[in-house]
Amino acid sequence: MLQIPFPAVKKTVIVIAAISVVSFYYLSDPEKSHVGFACLLHHSTGFLCWGCGGQRAFHELLHGNLQKAFELNALVFPVVGLLAHVLVCELTKQNPSYPLIRKRRVSLGILILVIGFTIFRNLPT
Amino acid sequence: MTNFTLAGFGARLVAQIIDSFIVGFAMSLIIIPIFGIGALTGAMGDSDTAGLIAGLAILPIILMAFVGPVIYEVFMLSSSRQATFGKVIMKIKVIDEQGQRLTLGAAVGRTLIKYLTVNFCFLLWLWPLFNKEEQALHDLIVRDLVIRD
Numbered sequence: 654m655l656q657i658p659f660p661a662v663k664k665t666v667i668v669i670a671a672i673s674v675v676s677f678y679y680l681s682d683p684e685k686s687h688v689g690f691a692c693l694l695h696h697s698t699g700f701l702c703w704g705c706g707g708q709r710a711f712h713e714l715l716h717g718n719l720q721k722a723f724e725l726n727a728l729v730f731p732v733v734g735l736l737a738h739v740l741v742c743e744l745t746k747q748n749p750s751y752p753l754i755r756k757r758r759v760s761l762g763i764l765i766l767v768i769g770f771t772i773f774r775n776l777p778t
Numbered sequence: 779m780t781n782f783t784l785a786g787f788g789a790r791l792v793a794q795i796i797d798s799f800i801v802g803f804a805m806s807l808i809i810i811p812i813f814g815i816g817a818l819t820g821a822m823g824d825s826d827t828a829g830l831i832a833g834l835a836i837l838p839i840i841l842m843a844f845v846g847p848v849i850y851e852v853f854m855l856s857s858s859r860q861a862t863f864g865k866v867i868m869k870i871k872v873i874d875e876q877g878q879r880l881t882l883g884a885a886v887g888r889t890l891i892k893y894l895t896v897n898f899c900f901l902l903w904l905w906p907l908f909n910k911e912e913q914a915l916h917d918l919i920v921r922d923l924v925i926r927d
Contacts, residue, residue: 662792662867662868663788663789663792663868666792666795666796667788667791667792670791670792670795692898692899693897693898694898694899702898702899703899703901704899704900704901707901732901735904735907739787739788739907743787743788748783748786749786749787749788751787751907754907754908755907755908755909755910760908760909763908
C-alpha cells in the first residue's frame with residue numbers, strides 16, 4: 654500500500670485546506686453567490702440553528718466587518734478562535750490532545766452556550 | 779479492550795478531505811462522459827437528443843452524488859482494511875468497542891448518520907474535539923472508535 658510520511662501529508666493537506674477555505678470565503682459572498690452549505694433545519698422549519706448565518710458572518714469577518722459578522726452569527730468569533738487553535742496545534746504538535754476543551758465542565762459549558770444562543774436567536778422580537 | 783492509540787482530530791480531518799477528492803474524482807469519471815455525449819450530440823445539431831441525454835443523466839447523477847460516497851465508505855469500512863483510502867493513507871482505521879471490524883449494518887448506520895449530520899450542520903463534525911475518545915456523533919451512536927493502524 655501507498656507509504657507516505659504521515660506528518661508531512663497531514664500538515665500539507667491541512668495548510669492547503671485552510672488556505673482554500675479562507676480564500677473561498679474571502680472571495681465569495683455567500684449572500685450573493687448561494688454557494689456553500691444550506692441549512693436543512695432552516696429550510697424545513699424556518700428556525701435558525703446555531704450555525705445559520707455562519708458562512709456569511711465568516712465572509713464579513715474576513716473583510717473586517719466585525720459588527721455585521723456579530724449580527725449574522727455571534728458564534729463566528731469563538732468558532733474561528735477554536736479553529737485557529739486547532740490549526741496551530743495540528744501544525745505544531747505531533748499528537749495534539751486538546752486537554753482544556755475536553756474537560757467535562759468546559760465541554761458542558763460550550764454545549765449550554767450553543768443551546769442558549771440557539772434559543773435566544775429564535776425568540777420573537 | 780486491546781491497547782490502541784486514538785487517530786487524532788487532524789488525521790481524521792485529512793482522511794476525510796482525501797476521501798472527498800477520491801469520491802469527487804470517481805464521480806467526475808462517470809458524470810463528464812455523460813454530459814460529453816450530450817454536448818457532442820448537441821454540437822452535431824441534434825438538440826432534442828442532446829437534451830434527452832442530459833435530462834436522463836440528471837437522475838443517476840443525483841443518485842450517484844448521494845449514494846456513491848455512502849457505498850464507498852460502507853464497503854471500505856466493513857472490508858478487511860477497516861478504513862477508506864483516505865484513512866489508509868493516514869494510517870488510521872475504525873473498530874467497534876470490542877476492537878473488531880465493523881459489521882456491514884454498523885458501517886451502513888455509521889455512514890448514513892455521518893452524512894446526515896454533516897448535511898444538517900457541518901459544525902457537528904467538531905464533536906470529536908470535545909470528548910476524550912475523539913468520537914463524533916456517528917461514532918457515539920454506533921459505538922466505534924477511530925484508531926491508529
